[in-house]
Amino acid sequence: MSKIYIVEDDKSIRTELxxxxxxxxxxxxxxxxxxxxxxxxxxxxxxxxxxxxxxxxVNGETLLKEIxxxxxxxxxxxxxxxxxxxxxxxMSYGADDYITKPYNPTILLLRISAVLKRSSKENIKxxxxxxxxxxxxGSLSDGNNEIILTKNEMIxxxxxxxxxxxxxxxxxLMTALWDNEEYINDNALTVNISRLRSKLSDFGCENAIExxxxxxxxxx
Amino acid sequence: xxxxxxxxxxxxxxxxxLFAWLIIWNFLSAFHIKSWQIFIIGIIYFLADIIKxxxxxxxxxxxxxxxxxxxxxxxxxxLISAMTEPPEFYEGQxxxxxLCETNKSMCDNVAEYRRHSTEFQEYIELWVHEVKxxxxxxxxxxxNNPETSEKYSxxxxxxxxxxxxxxxxxxxxxxxxxxxxxxxxLKRTFNASAVKNRExxxxxxxxxxAKNLDITVMTDSKWxxxxxxxxxxxSMKYFSPGREPEIDVYAVENxxxxxxxxxxxxxxxxxxxxxYIFEKSYTGENGRTHAKSTGMGLYIIKKLCVSLxxxxxxxxxxxxxxDISITFGKNDFIKIE
Numbered sequence: 001m002s003k004i005y006i007v008e009d010d011k012s013i014r015t016e017l018x019x020x021x022x023x024x025x026x027x028x029x030x031x032x033x034x035x036x037x038x039x040x041x042x043x044x045x046x047x048x049x050x051x052x053x054x055x056x057x058v059n060g061e062t063l064l065k066e067i068x069x070x071x072x073x074x075x076x077x078x079x080x081x082x083x084x085x086x087x088x089x090x091m092s093y094g095a096d097d098y099i100t101k102p103y104n105p106t107i108l109l110l111r112i113s114a115v116l117k118r119s120s121k122e123n124i125k126x127x128x129x130x131x132x133x134x135x136x137x138g139s140l141s142d143g144n145n146e147i148i149l150t151k152n153e154m155i156x157x158x159x160x161x162x163x164x165x166x167x168x169x170x171x172x173l174m175t176a177l178w179d180n181e182e183y184i185n186d187n188a189l190t191v192n193i194s195r196l197r198s199k200l201s202d203f204g205c206e207n208a209i210e211x212x213x214x215x216x217x218x219x220x
Numbered sequence: 221x222x223x224x225x226x227x228x229x230x231x232x233x234x235x236x237x238l239f240a241w242l243i244i245w246n247f248l249s250a251f252h253i254k255s256w257q258i259f260i261i262g263i264i265y266f267l268a269d270i271i272k273x274x275x276x277x278x279x280x281x282x283x284x285x286x287x288x289x290x291x292x293x294x295x296x297x298x299l300i301s302a303m304t305e306p307p308e309f310y311e312g313q314x315x316x317x318x319l320c321e322t323n324k325s326m327c328d329n330v331a332e333y334r335r336h337s338t339e340f341q342e343y344i345e346l347w348v349h350e351v352k353x354x355x356x357x358x359x360x361x362x363x364n365n366p367e368t369s370e371k372y373s374x375x376x377x378x379x380x381x382x383x384x385x386x387x388x389x390x391x392x393x394x395x396x397x398x399x400x401x402x403x404x405x406l407k408r409t410f411n412a413s414a415v416k417n418r419e420x421x422x423x424x425x426x427x428x429x430a431k432n433l434d435i436t437v438m439t440d441s442k443w444x445x446x447x448x449x450x451x452x453x454x455s456m457k458y459f460s461p462g463r464e465p466e467i468d469v470y471a472v473e474n475x476x477x478x479x480x481x482x483x484x485x486x487x488x489x490x491x492x493x494x495x496y497i498f499e500k501s502y503t504g505e506n507g508r509t510h511a512k513s514t515g516m517g518l519y520i521i522k523k524l525c526v527s528l529x530x531x532x533x534x535x536x537x538x539x540x541x542x543d544i545s546i547t548f549g550k551n552d553f554i555k556i557e
Contacts (some may be wrong), residue, residue, distance in 0.1 A: 010353045010356075010357065012353075012354070012357040013353060013356055013357045013360065016357055016360035016361050016364055017360060019360075019361060019364050020360055020364055023364065032518050036225035054349065072452060079408040080348075080349040080352040080356070081349060082384075082387070082442050083398060083400075083442060084402070084440045084441055084442045084443075085398070085399075085400045087442070088400060088402070101352050101353065101355075101356040102352055102358075102359045102376070102380055103356065103359070104359070104415070104416070105359065105360055105363035105364045106363070107415065169366075174418065174422070175250060175415065175418065178411075178414060178418050179411070179415055181407065181430065183414060183427075183428040183429070183430060185422060185425065185427055186422060194318040
């Protein structure tokens, strides 16, 4: 389980953010004493840091620079400053991503997971039951046979696989698809899911994706 | 400065001189001074008068001619006191000093308002950052409590849109800061905008098609994201009930520019409204009969585009389509090899 460190001075956002991340299966720790921020952050040994720019007593960008000098723990800047200048500065100081408030929580989770995967702090699941997932080729294989998934099917399957055993809402699937430049509509999602189901059952994985009414889908 | 008018202005002086000469002449005649002697005195008297008037005229002529021609030629007429040499004659100096004084006072006055306006703008920027915190917090709460989420997050997105409008209005009014032009991927920027508007697009069953966006342009990605978001927002507002709503987004790369088209098959814009849609507070027929409009959206877009050096144009046929295009200039000098 990856541990995420939250540096955020607004108490209400901090609590909600922590809850969001815990629900998504991360371990969280929050900074509450801003007098010696850097020390606390370094001590926590987290896998990822969410860092706000407007902080009491220290500027987030300065803090970012100081942390970067000592560790290459992934850092995502989360800020209410919508400004290209701040983004470019943050990225040049070594931030891994830059997200502006108010953010879409699903997008935030996708970004976190992407950054963690890139820094390989999170294990990338490459197998499902007896199947090997080849993301680069966009295919599934059981050693003998190989089936090519479309880009949409791969995005859906990857998200379900990442959260295997948990319900993934249609909204989350939609966000992930749109985030990957696949601007599909509701019906197309249903079609994609059923195609994915039939491809999986070709490998003998019957009922791999279950529908939970009004909630979403779950990969068993 | 015309001599005739100057002379006319001096008519009282001339009358007094003539009157005085009449008295002198009578006086001299009474003492039986010979008439040729009176004549010589007269010549001296009037010559002195003429020289006096000419002298006065010439001294003033340079200063006033300068001040008139400078005022005519200057674009910023309030700079006149800095552009004109101080005169050598006394009344002129008084006039010149007063001119400088009033000018300075006006400058102070303008500076005061400028300061007010900057302070107000800074406060708005600060306020925008502040108000985004509770919105962010509420959005997270909605997500954490999915049973209430849908309705509430929709309203929160509306609030966020209003906040963005205020922020970009302030930025467009005072564009010298807050933006950074660099190479930006159209695909990425459009994607950010699309994801942001996804829920609303899907609720209205609008299909979004993006083609040929793998191009980079020189712009500020945050501003462009806002601009695209606004245009998509308009398309969503004015869709036509008669057909499947569609928004097509594509870019065309030419030799010296890149043109981004955002085209919808909505109700279109009446031809008589089309030339004015980028004007401040212009709502037009659609704004009155269809969705509510403030007439600010396209005005802000236009201002932002002008600041960034892009050209924004609208083409439309009523009841058929609206196509808003943004033209980005190409300039290899800006690219860092």
